[in-house]
Amino acid sequence: MTEKTFLTTTDALLPQVGRSVSIGDKKIALFQLSDGRITAIEDFCPMTNGPVLEGIVSGEYLYEPLRDYKISLIDGRIQEPDEGQLKVYELLIEDRNIYLKGASL
Structure with a gap:
């Protein structure tokens, strides 16, 4: 059996709008992409020491709200010419419930 932690429901998400x-x-930012996929990324940018939740989502990328760093919502990498990495969390979705998969944060 997979260990999981309940986060929220899919009904609580709006496309391309973050939910904390x-x-x-630990603070986690959840995003529903325009194609319906749901991603989870740590709500902290190591470059600005600030939250990323209020950033603008475009495709698979999040534009960090303080300095406009382009961050992949798939692998957490800050795109060139900048560099850095945010933690991405693996999710499990069952019957509209969103769970953090595994035990590690």
Whole structure:
């Protein structure tokens, strides 16, 4: 059996608008892409030391709200010419419920 932690429901998400969830002291930003996929990324940019939740989503990328860094919502990489990495979380979706897959944050 896969270990999982409930985050929210798919009904709580709006396309291309971030939703914040907290697990302990960790903040996770969830995004529903325009094609319906749902991604989860840490809600903290190492370049600005600020949240990414309010960024603008375009395709598979998030434009960080403070400095406009382009971040992949698929692998968490900050795109060139900048560099850096945000943690991406694996999700499990069952019956409209969104779970964080596994135990590690």
